[in-house]
Amino acid sequence: GTTLKAAAAEKGRYFGAAVATGKLSTSAYTTILNREFNSVVAENEMKWDATEPQQGQFNYGGGDRLVSHAQANGMSVRGHALLWYQQQPGWAQGMSGSALRNAAINHVTQVATHFRGKIHSWDVVNEAFADGGSGARRDSNLQRTGNDWIEAAFRAARAADPGAKLCYNDYNTDGINAKSTGIYNMVRDFKSRGVPIDCVGFQSHLGTSLAGDYQANLQRFADLGVDVQITELDVMTGGNQATIYGSVTRACLAVSRCTGITTWGVRDCDSWRGSDNALLFDCNGNKKAAYTAVLDAL
Numbered sequence: 001g002t003t004l005k006a007a008a009a010e011k012g013r014y015f016g017a018a019v020a021t022g023k024l025s026t027s028a029y030t031t032i033l034n035r036e037f038n039s040v041v042a043e044n045e046m047k048w049d050a051t052e053p054q055q056g057q058f059n060y061g062g063g064d065r066l067v068s069h070a071q072a073n074g075m076s077v078r079g080h081a082l083l084w085y086q087q088q089p090g091w092a093q094g095m096s097g098s099a100l101r102n103a104a105i106n107h108v109t110q111v112a113t114h115f116r117g118k119i120h121s122w123d124v125v126n127e128a129f130a131d132g133g134s135g136a137r138r139d140s141n142l143q144r145t146g147n148d149w150i151e152a153a154f155r156a157a158r159a160a161d162p163g164a165k166l167c168y169n170d171y172n173t174d175g176i177n178a179k180s181t182g183i184y185n186m187v188r189d190f191k192s193r194g195v196p197i198d199c200v201g202f203q204s205h206l207g208t209s210l211a212g213d214y215q216a217n218l219q220r221f222a223d224l225g226v227d228v229q230i231t232e233l234d235v236m237t238g239g240n241q242a243t244i245y246g247s248v249t250r251a252c253l254a255v256s257r258c259t260g261i262t263t264w265g266v267r268d269c270d271s272w273r274g275s276d277n278a279l280l281f282d283c284n285g286n287k288k289a290a291y292t293a294v295l296d297a298l
């Protein structure tokens, strides 16, 4: 293939990008998006603060715009993210206990129901594990409602949209380490008890090197019986950016249950990592060496 999406499709994978829906009217942006990518995820517009700014009042404008763009251009949609400790609306930040638990589960049910049938994979829960060596859950208002909040969210999402693949998504899980092992143990427990989980997302916000066991880590999750996806890939410049992009792509292809790769933006100037110039296209929309490395690896 001569584009990311065509080359990925030949290998049975998708190739996606995070999209800020406000940029869909910029032709320089949309030209690249439509040419190269066949999966999209909202960079912010499907998060809790965007979709339920006041309790019980839902705003699906940005998410609906992205879904229509995807449907009109043959792209699948990743849903991101139903529950997360960040980008919560102010009203939820101030809640706790059963009031917060009920509000959170209602949020999952309402949003997953609104988008039912339109989402390939949902990040049901994002970033619920702590960094560092504990392997434990991250402290958050959601975690303080009880350790079962994650499985309650997955059950609610399954009931609301039985056709969507349901993912747990996190970062600093780019090798076999305490954090990824904590998540691994949760997924193994969920599978053994029938909690509905289908996939694990590896954000892969990478620095100047890649863990040597990146592929082995993906494989151990796949061996639990879930799909794995690279969900927010971006790589700092200053090291071997192109080499790292190529290695991540080859790792995904080497794991049969790695179903797709998403970069967290399109051009360097679209990236939340700003001066890292972390993406595959420069600010003028030119293909970088990292682009060629990915295409060659696909």
Ligand code: XIL
Pocket (backbone or CB within 6 Å): 043, 044, 126, 203, 232, 272
């Ligand atoms: C980032 C967005 O890119 C920014 O625009 C926003 O200001 C903050 O969130 N992990 C995630 C994403 O799961 O939702 C985050 O996106 C980047 C880190």
